Amino acid sequence: LYANILIGRQDDSFGAKSADEFAKLEAALGRIGDQPLSGELVAVLNEAKELFADYRQVFDKIRADELEIVATVHGTMREASEGIIADAEALKQELVVAEKNIFEKVVGEIILAETEILIASISGAVLGMILAWVMGDRLSRPIIAITAIMRRLADRDLGVEIPGQSRKDEIGQMAQAVQVFKTNAIRNDELEAEARAQEERAKEEQRRFMNQTADSFTNSVGSIIEAVAAAAVELQATATGMSQIARTASEQTTAVASASEEASGNVGSVASATEELNSSIEEINRQVVFSTEIAKKAVDQARETMRGIQELVEASNNIDEVLKLISDISDQTNMLALNATIEASRAGDAGKGFAVVANEVKTLSAQTAKATEEIRAQVNSLQGRTGFAASQIELISKTISEMDGVVATISSAVEEQSAATREIAFNIEQAATGTTVVSSNIVTVSQAVNEAGTASSDVLTAVSTLSENFNTLKGATDSFVSTIRAA
Known part of the structure; x- marks a missing residue:
C-alpha cells in the first residue's frame, strides 16, 4: 500500500x-x-x-x-x-x-x-x-x-x-x-x-464410537446390576425370615424358662411333701402327675425350639450362597470398570469424563465387596451362635427327659410310700438338681437366641446398605452412559 x-x-x-x-x-x-x-x-x-x-x-x-x-x-x-x-x-x-x-x-x-x-x-x-x-x-x-x-x-x-x-x-x-x-x-x-469437512467426519466417527461403547457397557453392566439387585432383594427377604425365626425362638425359650421355673417350684413342693408323706399321699401323687405334664410340655417346647434353630441354620446357609453370588458379581463389575478405564485412556481427552465415572464404578464395587465381607462375618457369627444354641437345647431336652424319668420314679414310689420314703426323698433331690440345671441352660439358650436376633438385625441392616450401594451404583452407571453419549 x-x-x-x-x-x-x-x-x-x-x-x-x-x-x-x-x-x-x-x-x-x-x-x-x-x-x-x-x-x-x-x-x-x-x-x-x-x-x-x-x-x-x-x-x-x-x-x-x-x-x-x-x-x-x-x-x-x-x-x-x-x-x-x-x-x-x-x-x-x-x-x-x-x-x-x-x-x-x-x-x-x-x-x-x-x-x-x-x-x-x-x-x-x-x-x-x-x-x-x-x-x-x-x-x-x-x-x-x-x-x-x-x-x-x-x-x-x-x-x-x-x-x-x-x-x-x-x-x-x-x-x-x-x-x-x-x-x-x-x-x-x-x-x-x-x-x-474432515474434522466433522472425525467428530462424527468419535460420536459413533462413544455411542457403541455406551451401548456395550450398558449391555454388560446392566444385566449384572439387575442380577445383584434381585439377589439383594432375596437376601433381604431371607434376613427378615431369620429375624422372625429368632423372635419366635426367643418367645419359646422364655416359655421353656417359665415352665422350668414352675417345674422347679413343683419339685420343691414334692420335697416338702415327703416330710408329710403319710398324711398327704394324694397331694404328692397330684404334684407328681402335674410335674410329668410340665416335663412333657418342656420337651415339646424344646423340640419346637430345636426345629426353629435348624431353620435358622438353613437360612444362614442360604445367605452364604447369596453372598458368594454377590461377591462374584462385584468382582466382575470391578473388572468391567478396569476395562472401561483402559478404554477411556485410549480415547484421550474425550474419555476424561468416561475415566471419572469408571473410577466411581470401581469405588462402588470395592464398597460392595467390603459390605459383602461384613455380612459374611455376621452370618458366620450367627451360624456359630445358632450351633451353640442347638447344642444347649439338645442338652435341655436330655435333662428334661431325665427329669421325666425321675418324676416317673416318684410316681411309682408314691404307691410304695411307706417302704420307699427315703428313695422318694433322694429322687426329689435329683429332680430339684435337674430343674436347676434346666433353668441355667434355658438362660444360656435365651441369651444365644437374643444374640441370634441381634445378628439377624445386623444382617438386615447390612443388606439395606448393600441395596443402597447398588442403587448408587446404578445411578453412577446411568450417569456414566449419559456422559459417554454426550461426549
Whole structure:
C-alpha cells in the first residue's frame, strides 16, 4: 500500500515506510519458512517468496523510471527555464541602458520582447507540468487500479477480475503476480473447507464410537446390576425370615424358662411333701402327675425350639450362597470398570469424563465387596451362635427327659410310700438338681437366641446398605452412559 501511494502520489515520505514494510514482509516469510510445514504449504510459501521478489523488482524498476522522469522534468526543464529567465533579465538590463538614448524609438520593441519572453517562460513551465502529469498518470493509474483489486482480494472478494495481465511491461507482471495470489487464495479456501469437512467426519466417527461403547457397557453392566439387585432383594427377604425365626425362638425359650421355673417350684413342693408323706399321699401323687405334664410340655417346647434353630441354620446357609453370588458379581463389575478405564485412556481427552465415572464404578464395587465381607462375618457369627444354641437345647431336652424319668420314679414310689420314703426323698433331690440345671441352660439358650436376633438385625441392616450401594451404583452407571453419549 505504501509502495502504491509512493508511485501514485510521488510522495517521498512514503519511501522509508515502503522499505520498512518490504523488510517486515521478507522477515515474516523467513519466519514462516523456519516452521515445520507440509509439502504443499512449502510449495505455496516458495511461490509467495518468488512473487514477492518479482513485485519488489518491478517496484524498484518503476521507482527508478519515475525518479528519472521527475529528474528530467524538474531538472533539465527547470534549468532551461532558469536560463531563459536569466537571459531575459540580462537583455532587460541592456535595454534599460539603451533606453536612455533611444527611448522613443525602441519602446515598442522592448514591450514586444518582454511579452515574448514571458510567453516563452510560461510555455516552458506549463510544458514541464503537463509532461510530469502525463507520465505520472500513465504509471500510477494502473497501479492504483491493481491496488484497489488487491484490497478487494484482502476482503475475500475472490470473484474480482485482474486487468492488465496481457501487458508486456512491469504493470503486466504485477497483474500476473496478483492473479497468482488470487489463485492461491481460492486454493486456500478449498483446503480450509476440506479440512473442516474432515474434522466433522472425525467428530462424527468419535460420536459413533462413544455411542457403541455406551451401548456395550450398558449391555454388560446392566444385566449384572439387575442380577445383584434381585439377589439383594432375596437376601433381604431371607434376613427378615431369620429375624422372625429368632423372635419366635426367643418367645419359646422364655416359655421353656417359665415352665422350668414352675417345674422347679413343683419339685420343691414334692420335697416338702415327703416330710408329710403319710398324711398327704394324694397331694404328692397330684404334684407328681402335674410335674410329668410340665416335663412333657418342656420337651415339646424344646423340640419346637430345636426345629426353629435348624431353620435358622438353613437360612444362614442360604445367605452364604447369596453372598458368594454377590461377591462374584462385584468382582466382575470391578473388572468391567478396569476395562472401561483402559478404554477411556485410549480415547484421550474425550474419555476424561468416561475415566471419572469408571473410577466411581470401581469405588462402588470395592464398597460392595467390603459390605459383602461384613455380612459374611455376621452370618458366620450367627451360624456359630445358632450351633451353640442347638447344642444347649439338645442338652435341655436330655435333662428334661431325665427329669421325666425321675418324676416317673416318684410316681411309682408314691404307691410304695411307706417302704420307699427315703428313695422318694433322694429322687426329689435329683429332680430339684435337674430343674436347676434346666433353668441355667434355658438362660444360656435365651441369651444365644437374643444374640441370634441381634445378628439377624445386623444382617438386615447390612443388606439395606448393600441395596443402597447398588442403587448408587446404578445411578453412577446411568450417569456414566449419559456422559459417554454426550461426549
